[in-house]
Structures are given as structure tokens and as C-alpha cells.
Amino acid sequence: MKQQYTITVYAEDQIGLLARITIIFSRRKINIDALNTSSSEIPGIHRFNILIDETEEVVKKLCKQIEKQVEVLKAYYHLNDEIVWQELALYKVPTSQVTEKMNVERILREYGARVVSINTDYTVFECTGHREETDKLVKVFENYGLIEFVRGARVAIIKDSEGFHKKIKEFEAKQPGEEVIENEFLSQNATVFSM
Structure with missing residues (x-):
């Protein structure tokens, strides 16, 4: 069943990103009812609020597709009573x-x-x-x-959120996992293995 969803996207402030995000919607023939972009609480990070009428399954797929953009840090979606x-x-x-x-x-x-x-x-x-x-x-x-x-377009704040800056700080504080170290080892020794 279609409902009104607000998609919130946190992304680096880069030229052309908005165009690439809107193409994701137009390729799927999904109408954007409202679109707002602004700076966020984190310097250098922009916040997009995108309002659409769609099913939850489609909105989940859209968020995953948006997150594939290199500059996008995270995409969330919420119903009206959650914001x-x-x-x-x-x-x-x-x-x-x-x-x-x-x-x-x-x-x-x-x-x-x-x-x-x-x-x-x-x-x-x-x-x-x-x-x-x-x-x-x-x-x-x-x-x-x-x-x-x-x-004007919708301006929204997520009710149950401690702010995206907290998640960024937690991410920055984490040590690289074994998988990252292993990949780093392989890339440094790629020339040795290729000889």
C-alpha cells in the first residue's frame, strides 16, 4: 500500500549529486512531491529531504540505490508520524x-x-x-x-534520532576490522604476487 514517506539523505556537498539522486527516481517513474536540500549539523555534510508516495518495499530499494552513490553517507526513510x-x-x-x-x-x-x-x-x-x-x-x-x-518543500527532523553527527563520530572512532587490514595487505603486496 502506498503511503507518504520522507527520505532523508546525508551526503558530502558535491556538485552533480542532486541530479544523480533525482535520476534514480525518474528512471523508476516515481514522482518527487517535494525536495529540500540544506546544510546539516555537520560541516561539509548536506541533508536532503525527499517526499514521495510509495510502498515501503519500493522506498527501501530507493534508499539502497541512493546509498550506492559515492558521496552518500546514509539514507533513511520515515512515515509522517516518525518525524x-x-x-x-x-x-x-x-x-x-x-x-x-x-x-x-x-x-x-x-x-x-x-x-x-x-x-x-x-x-x-x-x-x-x-x-x-x-x-x-x-x-x-x-x-x-x-x-x-x-x-516550500518539507523540512523534517527525525523524532527518534540522536543526530547523524554521533554516528559519524562513532564510525571515526572504530578501529579497522580484520577484513580491512587483510585487503590493505593484499593491495600493498599486489606487485609481489603479480611478478
Whole structure:
């Protein structure tokens, strides 16, 4: 059964990686509903939040495929109840409607919105919340001649996570395993064996 999943990817900040990640989705004909990239809590490491509607089996395969990219450190996936998330929306409304017909104070209070720009021709409102909340405000502003609407991509934090930087520190503190030492020995002596 398809559900809404947020895929979180931690990766090195490298040119072209975003294109390679999105190709993984387009090759499988999977639509990305929202995509957000930003720096993470670790210098030099970026965080991608990718929102899709898919089955868990497909999402698991996508994460494994994403992790095959050299620059990717880890890819996680979560349902909506496993993350804390928000989306930002901006609404442009004619200023004449705002001053003459709209109860601005009530809208600001009821929807948690705020005014970010007032111009003689238009006023821009901002609202942060879940998609259902920002969609309700679209309907309200449509009654007042909504000129323009834009919604930003999802920003999400995993509820049951101590932060990826802790996992990186644990990884860096580990001593190489026997398998790594054995491979290192073979590569150093490869010329001796090939003679």
C-alpha cells in the first residue's frame, strides 16, 4: 500500500549529486512531491529531504540505490508520524482587499500567519505548518483575490534520532576490522604476487 514517506539523505556537498539522486527516481517513474536540500549539523555534510508516495518495499530499494552513490553517507526513510515536519507557504493578496474587506487580525491569529510585505498593490502573508493547514489558508485568500501562492518543500527532523553527527563520530572512532587490514595487505603486496 502506498503511503507518504520522507527520505532523508546525508551526503558530502558535491556538485552533480542532486541530479544523480533525482535520476534514480525518474528512471523508476516515481514522482518527487517535494525536495529540500540544506546544510546539516555537520560541516561539509548536506541533508536532503525527499517526499514521495510509495510502498515501503519500493522506498527501501530507493534508499539502497541512493546509498550506492559515492558521496552518500546514509539514507533513511520515515512515515509522517516518525518525524517532526513543517512547510512554508507565501500568499500574495491585493492590498485593497486586505484593507477594505479582510479581518487580518483574525486570520493571523486563527492560522498562525504573519504579514511579511506590504506594498500599495499587494500584501504578502506567510504561514508555516502542515500541508492541510497551508491549503486551508489558500481557500481563505481565494475569497479575497489571491494573486499568487507558493509552498516550500518539507523540512523534517527525525523524532527518534540522536543526530547523524554521533554516528559519524562513532564510525571515526572504530578501529579497522580484520577484513580491512587483510585487503590493505593484499593491495600493498599486489606487485609481489603479480611478478
